[in-house]
Amino acid sequence: MKIASLIARILLGLLMLAGGIAGIVFINNPAPLPGLAGEFMRVFAESRWTLFVSAAQIVSGALLLINRYVNLALVILAGFFYNSFAFHITMAPSGLPFALGAFVLWVLVSLPRRASFATFFKD
Numbered sequence: 001m002k003i004a005s006l007i008a009r010i011l012l013g014l015l016m017l018a019g020g021i022a023g024i025v026f027i028n029n030p031a032p033l034p035g036l037a038g039e040f041m042r043v044f045a046e047s048r049w050t051l052f053v054s055a056a057q058i059v060s061g062a063l064l065l066i067n068r069y070v071n072l073a074l075v076i077l078a079g080f081f082y083n084s085f086a087f088h089i090t091m092a093p094s095g096l097p098f099a100l101g102a103f104v105l106w107v108l109v110s111l112p113r114r115a116s117f118a119t120f121f122k123d
Helices: 002-025 035-046 049-066 070-090 093-121
Strands: none
Touching (some): 002 049, 002 093, 035 049, 070 093
């Protein structure tokens, strides 16, 4: 499980770092999506909201890659994955397999650290 978690941490870190950088580089030219998903992404790009999302992806990806504050990176990414699932379930279901694959990596990184998150679930 240690090796799987290490590989998942590195892959997830690279994925988030690359996604965050791409979000900043392509902010003025987002990929066109049909329907409501396209309008949603257009508003995010025009309002520069994507800069904040991309910054969080870059920070969390870098933390995972340098193996520092991994629990913080996982908490940041938990919110990111929640929003990603909401977007793909409601507006762009074709991207759901990619979101699920990234979430599986997140779970593999989180499982060995689950004791660190136990306090979140206590009264």
